[in-house]
Structures are given as structure tokens and as C-alpha cells.
Amino acid sequence: MSATAAATRLRDRLTTASMVGPALLLFVVMLVVPVCLSVYLSLTDWNGYSANPALVGLRNYFDLARSEEAIRAGWVTLVIAGVGTILLSVLGLGFALLVNGASRLNSIFRVVLFYPHVLSALVVGFLWSAVLGTSGVVNGFLTTRGAEVLPFLSNPTWALATLIGVLVWAGFGVNVVLYLAGLQTISKDLLEAARIDGASPRQTFLNVTLPALAPVVTVNLVLSLVSLLKTYDLVVSLTGGGPAGSTQTAAYLILWDSFHNNALGFGSAQSVVLMLVTGGLALTVARLRSRADQGVKG
Amino acid sequence: MSRSVRRSLGVVLGAAILVGAASCGGGGFEGEGSSGGSTGTVRMLVNITPNLTKGYWEELVKPFEDANPGVDVKIEAPTGQGVKDTLPQLLAAGNAPDVVETLMADKTLAPQMLELTDQAWTKDTPLAEQAALDGKVYTVGVGQQAQSLVFYNKDAFAKAGITAPPKTLDEMTAAMAKLKAAGYLPLQTAGDYVTGLQLLQLSDPSIASAHPDWYQKVAGKELTVGKTMQPLLERYQSWIKNGYVDKNALGLDDVNAQTNFLSGKSAMYIMGSWFVRTAEEAKPKFDLSVFPAPTETGQPSPGPQGVTMAAPYMVLKSTQQRDLSLKLVQYLVTDQKAVQSQLAQDGNFRKGFTEGLTPLGQEVQAILDQAPKHVAQGEGYGATTLPQGFNGEWNKAVQSLYTGKSAQDVATRIDSWMGSKS
Numbered sequence: 008m009s010a011t012a013a014a015t016r017l018r019d020r021l022t023t024a025s026m027v028g029p030a031l032l033l034f035v036v037m038l039v040v041p042v043c044l045s046v047y048l049s050l051t052d053w054n055g056y057s058a059n060p061a062l063v064g065l066r067n068y069f070d071l072a073r074s075e076e077a078i079r080a081g082w083v084t085l086v087i088a089g090v091g092t093i094l095l096s097v098l099g100l101g102f103a104l105l106v107n108g109a110s111r112l113n114s115i116f117r118v119v120l121f122y123p124h125v126l127s128a129l130v131v132g133f134l135w136s137a138v139l140g141t142s143g144v145v146n147g148f149l150t151t152r153g154a155e156v157l158p159f160l161s162n163p164t165w166a167l168a169t170l171i172g173v174l175v176w177a178g179f180g181v182n183v184v185l186y187l188a189g190l191q192t193i194s195k196d197l198l199e200a201a202r203i204d205g206a207s208p209r210q211t212f213l214n215v216t217l218p219a220l221a222p223v224v225t226v227n228l229v230l231s232l233v234s235l236l237k238t239y240d241l242v243v244s245l246t247g248g249g250p251a252g253s254t255q256t257a258a259y260l261i262l263w264d265s266f267h268n269n270a271l272g273f274g275s276a277q278s279v280v281l282m283l284v285t286g287g288l289a290l291t292v293a294r295l296r297s298r299a300d301q302g303v304k305g
Numbered sequence: 306m307s308r309s310v311r312r313s314l315g316v317v318l319g320a321a322i323l324v325g326a327a328s329c330g331g332g333g334f335e336g337e338g339s340s341g342g343s344t345g346t347v348r349m350l351v352n353i354t355p356n357l358t359k360g361y362w363e364e365l366v367k368p369f370e371d372a373n374p375g376v377d378v379k380i381e382a383p384t385g386q387g388v389k390d391t392l393p394q395l396l397a398a399g400n401a402p403d404v405v406e407t408l409m410a411d412k413t414l415a416p417q418m419l420e421l422t423d424q425a426w427t428k429d430t431p432l433a434e435q436a437a438l439d440g441k442v443y444t445v446g447v448g449q450q451a452q453s454l455v456f457y458n459k460d461a462f463a464k465a466g467i468t469a470p471p472k473t474l475d476e477m478t479a480a481m482a483k484l485k486a487a488g489y490l491p492l493q494t495a496g497d498y499v500t501g502l503q504l505l506q507l508s509d510p511s512i513a514s515a516h517p518d519w520y521q522k523v524a525g526k527e528l529t530v531g532k533t534m535q536p537l538l539e540r541y542q543s544w545i546k547n548g549y550v551d552k553n554a555l556g557l558d559d560v561n562a563q564t565n566f567l568s569g570k571s572a573m574y575i576m577g578s579w580f581v582r583t584a585e586e587a588k589p590k591f592d593l594s595v596f597p598a599p600t601e602t603g604q605p606s607p608g609p610q611g612v613t614m615a616a617p618y619m620v621l622k623s624t625q626q627r628d629l630s631l632k633l634v635q636y637l638v639t640d641q642k643a644v645q646s647q648l649a650q651d652g653n654f655r656k657g658f659t660e661g662l663t664p665l666g667q668e669v670q671a672i673l674d675q676a677p678k679h680v681a682q683g684e685g686y687g688a689t690t691l692p693q694g695f696n697g698e699w700n701k702a703v704q705s706l707y708t709g710k711s712a713q714d715v716a717t718r719i720d721s722w723m724g725s726k727s
Contacts, residue, residue, distance in 0.1 A: 055393030141556035161556030250555035251704035266390035268694035
């Protein structure tokens with residue numbers, strides 16, 4: 008190899024390193040280190056204060072498997088994520104189709120639909136608790152008319168349904184925007200061809216629009232699922248995990264155990280399990296969607 | 306991916322794990338500190354509430370700064386939800402404050418805190434000895450918060466034909482029936498932390514009368530929480546069934562519950578003495594009064610009063626300003642004006658500091674003075690403690706009475722939880 012060629016190769020490598028390096032450093036510091044730290048802490052009995060936490064092996068994971076509260080929080084989280092993801096996708100697509108046309112009114116509707124997403128989840132929670140709480144606006148209206156109070160936040164089943172409803176209300180604006188972006192990419196020629204071939208609006212939607220939106224559907228499903236599996240702040244401001252712990256999500260319980268009960272080792276074990284479940288579910292959804300997309304293409 | 310890239314990534318990952326492990330396992334946030342000089346900055350992490358604003362704290366320490374030229378007391382607000390979750394974060398980041406307010410030493414915290422046993426001035430501070438761990442003082446406070454209080458609407462009682470506040474729980478139940486018949490919600494409660502706290506506050510006098518060393522007996526497994534509490538849980542369940550508390554109360558937060566009581570919709574509200582300030586500021590249109598939590602039939606009344614330490618302070622062992630930190634804490638818990646200010650600001654009480662007490666405050670002070678004994682409450686403090694997390698678990702268990710569980714279910718649940726913590 009000539010000296011010039013070697014110098015060129017070195018320069019190329021340095022250029023590559025200078026471009027990749029900062030991103031890699033950020034990735035390591037912001038993601039790899041915290042994850043490794045969580046895994047390490049999950050094997051200790053760290054209480055948040057002691058300087059030298061003792062290694063306890065897999066004890067935290069065994070405790071987690073035996074914890075009725077953690078198992079209940081896991082189920083609550085899965086219900087929220089499952090039902091919420093379906094609702095977000097269906098409503099997101101429905102509203103995107105409604106406001107897809109280019110008109111001034113549609114622009115206003117788009118802003119209105121996206122607006123809840125701009126609000127902080129904490130604010131959303133306080134807002135809806137003022138509306139749906141026992142002495143909130145709705146129940147105030149009902150009681151002045153002699154009707155029974157509706158237990159939006161005081162009955163375990165109602166409280167879970169209310170939480171999912173508010174999560175969907177606060178989050179579906181993003182789905183609408185993504186679906187709208189997907190709808191803009193569908194070729195007008197294809198839609199025109201379907202119309203000329205005599206396809207009904209339903210047939211056009213099922214055979215042209217939906218297949219074309221497949222990648223957006225995948226993105227929406229994965230994003231919604233991941234975000235709902237981490238539900239925390241809305242629980243804090245809307246239900247406080249109650250009544251009787253019925254709306255405690257995994258993320259809420261992690262924070263509660265870690266900081267209220269000073270069990271950071273146990274909380275870290277829960278974080279690791281939540282991370283693995285989230286990653287596993289997200290990959291499964293993406294994989295299933297990918298197979299479905301390939302089926303459509305094939 | 307080429308072999309060299311894989312190797313490089315492996316090295317980076319390995320280094321990251323080592324850095325992570327070293328940063329948390331290697332210590333570094335448990336120093337021994339130093340006495341420091343006569344000037345410098347003392348960092349104090351405090352609780353921030355609508356009453357205890359940052360501005361209030363700064364005003365509170367200003368006379369201390371004026372009396373000690375060159376000393377700057379830096380007030381720090383919690384970065385997390387509160388002091389409890391902020392302190393571990395600061396410790397882990399190697400950025401611990403010098404003084405911390407709000408928390409009390411337990412077996413977890415004590416190793417990080419400076420022992421104050423040899424500081425003579427701690428002897429005259431409220432509950433210092435009761436809160437000591439193995440005879441060592443780590444926490445000193447400004448005053449006491451009475452816990453077992455029932456605030457009530459005197460007008461509602463008069464309308465219901467109740468001539469004197471109930472002294473026993475049976476009398477209280479009978480009064481509830483009369484109040485309901487008179488058109489009032491007899492007892493105001495709420496979801497959030499309120500449900501479980503109220504039942505603990507109500508149970509303190511009866512339990513302390515029946516079992517003066519209840520905490521020790523629970524720790525020694527001679528008694529269980531569930532079995533001791535079951536009669537009260539059964540009584541509470543009957544209150545829910547009879548409509549003496551709102552069956553939808555769990556959908557209320559503490560602020561709305563207080564508003565309901567102070568607007569005259571409900572007749573009684575069980576709460577700690579900090580409620581005095583809130584209640585008086587609301588200027589209720591009825592005659593507001595307070596009585597000590599009733600005891601079980603056959604027990605003397607008033608019973609022992611549940612109390613907690615108000616505005617507790619600790620000095621961190623790692624402080625580099627030990628002398629100044631101690632001087633500051635001494636000022637905060639012994640200076641007449643500083644104590645008076647803190648008592649007034651957050652509805653706290655201390656024997657000998659009755660100046661400026663409102664009529665309702667005087668009633669609370671009288672209850673504290675007349676109580677035959679002051680006892681720990683909830684998770685407790687010092688040697689009388691239940692496992693950490695008890696208050697939260699108890700609250701959830703009590704709330705499940707509203708969701709169809711029986712008193713027996715609640716007792717079993719709490720005993721099962723206690724068993725898992727032993």
C-alpha cells in the first residue's frame with residue numbers, strides 16, 4: 008500500500024470517527040450506562056443511601072415474581088397498553104380520514120385534535136379529575152338534578168376505564184398526525200383507478216388505503232404500545248394509583264417502591280423486567296406487522 | 306459488522322459497565338465531612354408547600370445570616386416529588402446538602418446523618434428522645450403535630466341534637482346516625498392518602514390504651530396489625546354501609562374533601578393539627594371546633610394522643626460545614642422567634658409557645674396538654690417503627706373496604722404484607 012493510499016484511508020477513518028463518535032458517546036452515556044447500572048442495581052439491596060449496597064443475586068427477581076402487588080400492576084399495565092393501543096390506532100385513523108381533505112375547517116380540526124397532546128400529562132390528569140371526580144363538574148351536574156354520582160375515579164373498574172379514556176384523549180393527536188402524513192403519500196392515481204374500476208369507498212379503504220398505510224400502522228402501534236407501557240404521570244395526577252391500588256401501573260409502582268419505600272434494588276429489578284417486556288412486545292408487534300405487510304405485497 | 310468494530314463496541318460496553326458499577330458500588334457519597342470554618346455556605350434541603358414557600362424559608366434564616374456575617378444559608382427545594390426522593394438523588398450524585406428538613410432518621414437514614422446526642426441544646430426540643438434510635442439522637446424538631454383530632458361543625462351537632470362531642474367510638478357512631486338524619490354527611494373522608502391516615506389517627510388513642518407497647522409487640526410478633534385493627538375496620542365498614550361516609554369518597558382528593566367539610570356539607574373531618582391553618586383561612590360560616598379522637602368503650606377519655614415531630618431537621622454526616630450546620634439547626638429549633646414563626650406557619654404546636662394562638666389553635670394545644678401520653682403514629686419513629694412502606698400499604702388496604710373487601714380481608718392483607726417484610 009502506498010503512503011498516499013494509507014493516508015487517505017486514515018483520513019477516511021478519522022472522518023468517520025468524528026461523525027460517529029459524538030453520537031456513539033451520547034448513546035453510551037445516555038443509554039448504555041443507565042441500563043447497565045439498572046441491571047447492576049437490580050442485583051443489590053440498595054436503599055438509595057448506603058454507599059456499598061450488598062449484592063443479593065437474583066433475590067429481587069424472585070421477590071418480584073412473588074409480589075402480588077407487582078403482578079397486579081403488571082396486568083393493569085398490559086390492559087392499559089393493549090386496550091389503549093387499539094383505541095389510539097382506530098380513533099387516530101378514523102379522525103385522520105375525517106380531516107384528510109385540504110380545507111380551512113380541516114386545518115382547525117387538526118389543531119383541535121392535536122391540542123391535548125401539547126398539554127403536560129400532569130395537567131391533563133388534574134384537569135380531568137376536576138371534571139370526573141366525585142365533586143367534579145359532571146357529578147356536580149348530576150347531583151343538582153337528583154341523579155346518582157358516577158364513580159369515575161372511585162370504583163376500580165371505572166377508574167381503570169377512565170384512565171385509559173384520558174390516556175387516549177391525550178395521546179391520539181400524534182396518531183392522527185402520523186396517519187395524515189401516511190394518507191398524503193398515497194398516490195392519487197391509485198385512488199382514482201380504484202374509483203374508475205367501480206370500487207366502493209369501503210373497498211377502496213380496505214384494498215388501497217389500508218395496505219398503503221401499513222408502515223404507518225406499524226409505527227403507530229409500536230409507539231403507542233411503548234408509551235402506554237410506561238404510563239406514570241397521568242396516574243399520579245388522575246388517580247394516584249387508587250382506588251385501593253387498582254390503577255397502579257408498573258412504572259408507578261417502580262417509582263413508589265424505589266423512593267417511597269427506599270427499595271431501589273427492587274425497583275431496578277422491576278425496571279429491568281419492564282424494559283425487557285416492552286422491548287419484547289414492541290419487537291413482536293413490529294415483526295407481526297412486517298409479516299402482514301409482506302403478505303399484502305406478496 | 307466487522308470484527309474490529311465488534312471488538313471496539315465490546316470495549317466501550319465493558320468500560321460503560323465498569324464505570325456504572327464503580328459509580329454506584331464504589332461509594333463516594335458517604336464522606337465523614339469536616340468541621341468547616343466560621344464563614345461559608347450551608348445548603349439546606351427543605352419541604353416546599355403553599356405555606357412553606359422558598360421565600361418563607363429565606364426570611365426564616367435571614368436573622369441567622371445577619372448574626373453570622375459571611376454565612377450564606379442556601380435554601381434548596383426538592384427536585385423530585387419531595388425531600389424523600391430528592392435526597393437519595395443528591396447523595397448518589399455526590400451533591401448532598403448540609404442540612405435536611407422534613408425527614409426523620411430511621412435505620413436507613415441514620416448511617417448518613419450526624420449524631421447529635423452530645424449537643425446539649427437537643428434535650429429541650431420536642432420528641433428528640435422518643436425519636437432517638439438506639440438512644441442516639443439524629444433528628445431534632447421545632448414542635449409537635451397532634452394527629453388524633455376530629456374537627457367538627459358545632460352547628461351541625463346542635464341541629465342533630467348532639468350536646469357534647471363523643472368520647473367513645475360507640476358514641477361517635479350514634480352521633481353519626483343523628484347527623485345523617487339531620488341531613489349532613491357525618492364524616493368527611495377522601496381518596497389519595499387521606500383514607501388510611503384518618504383510620505390510623507382515629508385508632509391511635511384506643512390502641513395505645515389497650516397496648517401501650519403496641520409497636521414492640523408487633524415487632525416481636527406477639528400482636529399483628531390486622532388482628533388489632535380488625536374491630537375498628539369492622540366499625541368503619543359499617544359506617545360505609547350506613548352511609549356515614551360517602552361511598553364515592555375515593556374519587557375526592559384532600560383539597561376537595563376539606564372544601565366539602567369547610568363549606569358545611571359534612572359534619573366531621575379527622576385530620577392532623579396542620580389542618581388548623583387551612584380551616585381558619587377558609588373562614589367557615591359555621592362554628593368550627595375540635596375534639597380528641599374517641600376511645601373504645603371502657604377506656605379512659607381522652608386517650609393518648611398520636612403525635613409526630615413538626616419540622617424535623619438533620620445534619621448530614623458528609624457536610625463540610627459541620628459547625629455552621631449545627632449552629633443553624635440549633636437556631637432553627639431553639640430560637641424563640643424562629644420557632645414561633647415555624648409553629649405559626651404550618652399549624653404546629655409546642656409547650657410554652659402559646660403566644661398568638663387562635664381560638665382553634667388553643668383548643669388543639671389544650672388537647673395536647675390534657676392527653677395522658679403522646680404516642681407514635683403510623684409508621685412511627687425511633688424505636689417504635691413499623692416496616693417502611695406501611696402507611697402506603699395500609700392506605701390501599703383500607704380503601705379496599707370501599708371496593709367490596711371485608712374487614713377480615715383487609716386484616717389478612719395487611720398481616721400478609723407485614724409478614725413479607727419481616
